[in-house]
Amino acid sequence: xxxxxxxxxxxxxxxxxxxxxxxxxxxxxxxxxxxxxxxxxxxxxxxxxxxxxxxxxxxxxxxxxxxxxxxxxxxxxxxxxxxxxxxxxxxxxxxxxxxxxxxxxxxxxxxxxxxxxxxxxxxxxxxxxxxxxxxxxxxxxxxxxxxxxxxxxxxxxxxxxxxxxxxxxxxxxxxxxxxxxxxxxxxxxxxxxxxxxxxxxxxxxxxxxxxxxxxxxxxxxxxxxxxxxxxxxxxxxxxxxxxxxxxxxxxxxxxxxxxxxxxxxxxxxxxxxxxxxxxxxxxxxxxxxxxxxxxxxxxxxxxxxxxxxxxxxxxxxxxx
Amino acid sequence: xxxxxxxxxxxxxxxxxxxxxxxxxxxxxxxxxxxxxxxxxxxxxxxxxxxxxxxxxxxxxxxxxxxxxxxxxxxxxxxxxxxxxxxxxxxxxxxxxxxxxxxxxxxxxxxxxxxxxxxxxxxxxxxxxxxxxxxxxxxxxxxxxxxxxxxxxxxxxxxxxxxxxxxxxxxxxxxxxxxxxxxxxxxxxxxxxxxxxxxxxxxxxxxxxxxxxxxxxxxxxxxxxxxxxxxxxxxxxxxxxxxxxxxxxxxxxxxx
Ligand SMILES: Cc1cc2nc3c(=O)[nH]c(=O)nc-3n(C[C@H](O)[C@H](O)[C@H](O)COP(=O)(O)OP(=O)(O)OC[C@H]3O[C@@H](n4cnc5c(N)ncnc54)[C@H](O)[C@@H]3O)c2cc1C
Ligand SMILES: Cc1cc2nc3c(=O)[nH]c(=O)nc-3n(C[C@H](O)[C@H](O)[C@H](O)COP(=O)(O)O)c2cc1C
Ligand code: FES
Numbered sequence: 001x002x003x004x005x006x007x008x009x010x011x012x013x014x015x016x017x018x019x020x021x022x023x024x025x026x027x028x029x030x031x032x033x034x035x036x037x038x039x040x041x042x043x044x045x046x047x048x049x050x051x052x053x054x055x056x057x058x059x060x061x062x063x064x065x066x067x068x069x070x071x072x073x074x075x076x077x078x079x080x081x082x083x084x085x086x087x088x089x090x091x092x093x094x095x096x097x098x099x100x101x102x103x104x105x106x107x108x109x110x111x112x113x114x115x116x117x118x119x120x121x122x123x124x125x126x127x128x129x130x131x132x133x134x135x136x137x138x139x140x141x142x143x144x145x146x147x148x149x150x151x152x153x154x155x156x157x158x159x160x161x162x163x164x165x166x167x168x169x170x171x172x173x174x175x176x177x178x179x180x181x182x183x184x185x186x187x188x189x190x191x192x193x194x195x196x197x198x199x200x201x202x203x204x205x206x207x208x209x210x211x212x213x214x215x216x217x218x219x220x221x222x223x224x225x226x227x228x229x230x231x232x233x234x235x236x237x238x239x240x241x242x243x244x245x246x247x248x249x250x251x252x253x254x255x256x257x258x259x260x261x262x263x264x265x266x267x268x269x270x271x272x273x274x275x276x277x278x279x280x281x282x283x284x285x286x287x288x289x290x291x292x293x294x295x296x297x298x299x300x301x302x303x304x305x306x307x308x309x310x311x312x313x314x315x316x317x318x319x320x
Numbered sequence: 321x322x323x324x325x326x327x328x329x330x331x332x333x334x335x336x337x338x339x340x341x342x343x344x345x346x347x348x349x350x351x352x353x354x355x356x357x358x359x360x361x362x363x364x365x366x367x368x369x370x371x372x373x374x375x376x377x378x379x380x381x382x383x384x385x386x387x388x389x390x391x392x393x394x395x396x397x398x399x400x401x402x403x404x405x406x407x408x409x410x411x412x413x414x415x416x417x418x419x420x421x422x423x424x425x426x427x428x429x430x431x432x433x434x435x436x437x438x439x440x441x442x443x444x445x446x447x448x449x450x451x452x453x454x455x456x457x458x459x460x461x462x463x464x465x466x467x468x469x470x471x472x473x474x475x476x477x478x479x480x481x482x483x484x485x486x487x488x489x490x491x492x493x494x495x496x497x498x499x500x501x502x503x504x505x506x507x508x509x510x511x512x513x514x515x516x517x518x519x520x521x522x523x524x525x526x527x528x529x530x531x532x533x534x535x536x537x538x539x540x541x542x543x544x545x546x547x548x549x550x551x552x553x554x555x556x557x558x559x560x561x562x563x564x565x566x567x568x569x570x571x572x573x574x575x576x
Contacts, residue, residue, distance in 0.1 A: 044542040051322040079537050079545035081371050086537060090544045093554060106496050236370060286370060288538040289362070291324060291413065 012171055022312040023298070024286075025059075025279050027232035027257050028180040029204035030114055030141050032059035032280055035313065036270065036298050039261050040065055040118035040144060040184075041090065042235075045108050051152030051210040052291040056112035057298055062144050063108070065120040068129050070096035080217045083265075085236030086285060087215050089229040092120050092149070097130045101137060103198045109139040116182065120146045124172045131177040147199075148211045160186040160211075163198035172244030174203035182259060185209040187239075187246055196250040207250060208259035208282065210243045236285040244272050247261060251277020251318055265293060267300020277318040321351060322416060322540065326493025327407045338400070339434075339466035340402050342380065343388045344410055350387065353380050355442035356531055356563040359389065360539035362407035362411040366400040368459030373397045374536050374558070376438040376508075377415065379470065387414075389472065390466055392434035416539050417562050420529055422446060424504025425452045429475070430492050430517050436466060440529055442506060443474035454478065454502065460487050493517060502526060506563075508533075518566040528566040532557045548572075 023034035037060035041316025043049060046061045055061065071095025079086045095104065100117070108115060117134045121127040127145065132144055142204050147160035147169055170183055183199045185192055187210040196207050217226045224232075243262025251258045260278030264270050265286035273281045286293045301313060310316060327344035334340050357491035379388035393402050404410065420442055426498045427446060431439045436457050446453045453475040459465035462485035471477045479487025488495050493516045508531035509516045521528030534546040534557040541559030548557050549570045555561065566572060 048540050048542045052324055076547055077535055079535055084370055088545055093544050
């Protein structure tokens with residue numbers, strides 16, 4: 001009886017293992033091996049995590065925000081911990097697009113995953129310049145256009161907070177960039193749906209959301225703000241319900257694929273976004289707490305599908 | 321190579337009211353660790369704390385697979401760590417950052433407060449090179465210095481306190497033996513102390529390394545939150561530091 005039982009278990013395990021779950025999803029014309037990507041500014045160029053995980057297990061990597069010129073970013077202090085989250089004011093510190101293409105790209109181009117460059121700028125010309133240069137790189141199948149940046153020529157107003165300005169920058173980049181164009185939306189707006197529709201109209205192939213929520217924290221002992229810039233971007237588990245809501249709203253309003261992010265740290269979190277309508281997700285702040293978290297999420301998604309007898313992850317995308 | 325792994329606490333020692341030391345054991349051999357490197361400790365079961373906390377490596381015993389952390393209780397995270405006991409596990413990412421150069425044949429190691437932590441392993445590493453450093457430890461009062469007899473075998477240990485409760489009275493930079501002809505200075509502690517030590521070293525032309533304690537989110541060079549301003553622009557303290565040559569730190573030597 002004991003032996004029979006063992007046999008039965010072995011058989012079950014075998015059958016179980018033979019249930020191949022399809023985790024692969026598509027963003028525009030890019031096939032991701034699974035929906036788990038990493039969020040810009042939280043995963044360096046991927047290299048910083050190579051000691052901890054096999055980077056080829058990831059669906060995609062979105063590298064650091066890249067601008068036309070090298071940027072120093074904001075003065076220290078640039079980070080403050082807040083309940084279940086953190087504020088940052090890094091301010092787009094990066095090596096600039098030329099150094100990226102010349103020095104960084106050759107180091108990372110052969111990582112067996114989809115690598116996207118997060119493109120930032122202070123003017124439409126700068127966005128276009130960066131996008132054009134990235135367009136030349138064979139192993140970068142797409143960019144994520146970060147339109148949360150202030151438009152210096154328009155008095156620092158965020159490109160992403162006004163539908164016309166958002167459409168304008170997307171239209172301009174669309175002219176010069178020929179691969180997959182994901183536009184990353186800011187949550188600091190009255191109607192994220194209006195912005196999403198505007199960038200879809202302007203030629204975006206996909207939208208990702210959310211970027212950080214504008215926040216602020218004060219050190220009452222020292223009687224001053226924690227950040228050198230006074231305000232900064234909130235991220236981490238505390239923003240997740242806001243992000244899920246926005247992803248759900250946008251997924252119902254546009255035809256293009258939606259990439260969801262904001263506070264994801266477990267497979268269950270990722271599933272919330274997928275069910276709300278995201279075709280893929282990005283993991284940000286959670287990488288700081290556990291550099292192996294992305295692979296755990298991939299494994300967790302697989303496990304979930306097996307437990308629920310789902311053989312294709314696409315079957316649960318947008319079910320809410 | 322960096323690791324993320326669980327350690328078991330094999331010894332917990334309370335050092336006065338403000339400090340405690342945890343000795344942690346791993347079942348496997350430890351990787352090579354340089355003096356001045358640090359760990360990122362996970363703080364569990366604490367509602368207020370999400371991010372890991374950076375803590376210097378105070379001591380290493382590679383034959384026993386142990387490392388020791390010396391922690392000052394300053395806030396929620398360190399208070400929670402203080403409740404841990406022998407037998408508990410602690411998850412670490414380590415070894416992180418870029419350590420001390422171990423240069424000089426007559427070095428002075430100056431520590432203040434929790435900045436004393438990296439100096440024990442540093443003193444040991446100097447001894448491994450056949451060099452016996454002078455170790456100058458300071459604090460406002462005796463209670464604020466985690467006195468560690470462990471330093472004694474590795475160098476000449478001096479103390480200074482502002483109230484004279486231990487060693488000479490005054491700041492470390494006022495200690496009578498601070499001005500001896502050292503050929504290298506390493507310092508870790510409160511910023512004003514490191515600045516005073518750094519300024520003196522630059523003035524005398526003595527090579528000086530300082531270990532910075534900027535606020536960190538990731539500890540591995542991914543978030544760019546921990547930068548310090550250097551002559552070559554912003555550098556991550558977690559990756560390019562925490563130990564820097566003082567002459568590379570822009571603004572650090574100015575009195576502000
Ligand atoms: C590379 C490095 C090595 C370190 N090594 C040690 C060590 O060996 N032993 C040790 O006790 N501490 C060390 N520290 C400092 C330690 O990381 C902080 O004291 C700790 O993160 C505070 O956490 P908390 O949750 O208890 O305090 P929090 O609640 O986060 O803060 C409490 C108070 O402490 C201040 N504080 C927080 N973080 C720091 C910091 N990094 N530096 C200075 N002040 C801070 C805050 O401004 C606040 O006023 C090190 C820091 C760095 C960057
Ligand atoms: C330290 C830090 C740096 C970031 N840098 C960028 C960036 O350069 N470009 C960008 O589009 N988003 C950036 N973000 C936003 C994240 O990509 C992400 O949208 C946000 O943090 C929400 O996800 P999370 O809660 O999972 O972190 C940054 C976030 C953090 C915490
Ligand atoms: S703490 Fe993240 S880069 Fe240093």
